[in-house]
Amino acid sequence: MQKSDALDVERIREDFPILQREFDGQQVVYLDNAATTQTPKQVVEAISEYYYEYNANVHRGIHQLSQEASIAYEEAHDTVADFVGADGREEMVFTKNTTEAENLVAYSWGLNELGPEDEIVLTEMEHHASLVTWQQVGKKTGAEVKYIPITEDGYLDMEAAAELITDDTEMVSAVHVSNSLGTVNPISELADIAHDHDALIFGDGAQAVPNRPVDVKDLDVDFYAFSGHKMAGPTGIGGLYGKEEILEDMEPYLYGGDMIRKVTYEESTWNDLPWKFEAGTPSIAQGIAFAEAVEYLEDIGMENVQRHEERLAGYALEQLSELGDIDIYGPMNHRDRGGLVAFNLEGVHAHDLASIMNDSAVAIRAGDHCTQPLHDKLGVAASARASFYIYNTTEEIDKLVEAIDDARELFA
Ligand SMILES: Cc1ncc(COP(=O)(O)O)c(C=O)c1O
Structure with missing residues (x-):
């Protein structure tokens, strides 16, 4: 777990017991925050x-x-x-x-x-x-x-x-x-x-x-x-x-x-x-x-939250781009983005991708994210989406990328 430039992620994670959950011995990597975020003890x-x-x-x-x-x-x-x-x-x-x-x-x-x-x-x-x-x-x-x-x-x-x-x-x-x-x-x-x-x-x-x-x-x-x-x-x-x-x-x-x-x-x-x-x-x-x-x-301070999310979005954009066969939607400058990245792995349906990620305990969303006309315009039926919050780390994004690699091998 890294200490982000902007906020103490390790400390924050202590407030979210759900992040300790494991599936088949693997700790959950929760990257579905745009759908709903986790709830701290205080709430x-x-x-x-x-x-x-x-x-x-x-x-x-x-x-x-x-x-x-x-x-x-x-x-x-x-x-x-x-x-x-x-x-x-x-x-x-x-x-x-x-x-x-x-x-x-x-x-x-x-x-x-x-x-x-x-x-x-x-x-x-x-x-x-x-x-x-x-x-x-x-x-x-x-x-x-x-x-x-x-x-x-x-x-x-x-x-x-x-x-x-x-x-x-x-x-x-x-x-x-x-x-x-x-x-x-x-x-x-x-x-x-x-x-x-x-x-x-x-x-x-x-x-x-x-x-x-x-x-x-x-x-x-x-x-x-x-x-x-x-x-x-x-x-x-x-x-x-x-x-x-x-x-x-x-x-x-x-x-x-x-x-x-x-x-x-x-x-x-x-x-x-x-x-x-x-x-x-x-x-x-x-x-x-x-x-x-x-x-x-x-x-925590909303400026800190924003900096943390931008940093994670920037890291995800960088790591996903390096994979090569990934289509990423939206601006490539992370400063123009919220903390989320929607993408498709070429040749693999987003639902299959999300399902394989689930085998690695990485929780992402797949679908049209309630923006069907936008997906029509992008020429895809669905996309996979990883979205971040105050408790997410770059290590978790590494796990996301590893899981995409596994999926790629499975569908090769
Ligand atoms: C941009 C945007 N608007 C509206 C909504 C709808 O939010 P809710 O389902 O909480 O009404 C969402 C939820 O995903 C959203 O992302």
Whole structure:
């Protein structure tokens, strides 16, 4: 285990007991972090502490347990809001995940604001969470969906973006860090172009918030979404940032308890932000543990996380390129990437490759990574993807490369 330039990986690994698991005597090499990251003890303990010590429903209780749960759950919004530079809990809605955040805005804003004269601009590297959602909004409202193309080397074509985004554009939805190409997209530049045309911009931060400092005010996005389970937190919780004045104007997405202020048999009025968008009993333990994950990452320092991920991505690009018969997707400069590399070994289906890797206890992902149209464009049905996090090491990337070598021999 090496000490990274940026962070003490050996120390960090002690917080993740799952990394000690062995399969057939081989210690697991977990390189599927873009799908979901592992959870440190501190976050698991925050969940058990909630259930052991102050499990109760939030907002509505007078009793002590409910008060404690309410304070912890509400303050978790402040912690997560602060982590991404939002102004406060009013701008941080807890959702189930990034997908639900996209749908919330699509239903609540998109279906109410868009019509046949309008255009929605996406990128060709959108995750299905954004692509399918806005595509359906387009179908329901008559708004046309357009795509910013990608260049040969996996960057967004910003000249095309400047032409595609026009006064007819009402929404630009763009992935910040691509989960397939790894590309870090210039979200603030896109925000400038969108705002020049009075359009809104939604940033998909599912792969960005876990691995680099993100400030939604610097990016000047109108909405921005991310998932707890991709950043050392639990499943079932995610964050939707929205500018307060825009969220204020939006209709609720789900109706029911907790999101109301006053209800009569005829009429209802809505609660304050962010509760207006959190109908019913929320994911209380997960919300509290989400804040714990954020504090865990803050202790490490997001600049350090970014440096570590770039370093691992650079090492993986170098080692994989040396193999020769590997097609790598996305930018070859690791500084333009998040900590992931998607690739194909020539002549071997990605699923077979992942399965052989599994025999060596190396966990990678194979498939289209919820970017089917992008894979169509790349001319492949699937790719293998290795993705890194704070506990991964260059030695583990060596194991990945060795396992690819084994696969190559098997298929020779
Ligand atoms: C870029 C991107 N956007 C959105 C999502 C969807 O995240 P979730 O499944 O947590 O909703 C993912 C998950 O892989 C992703 O990588």
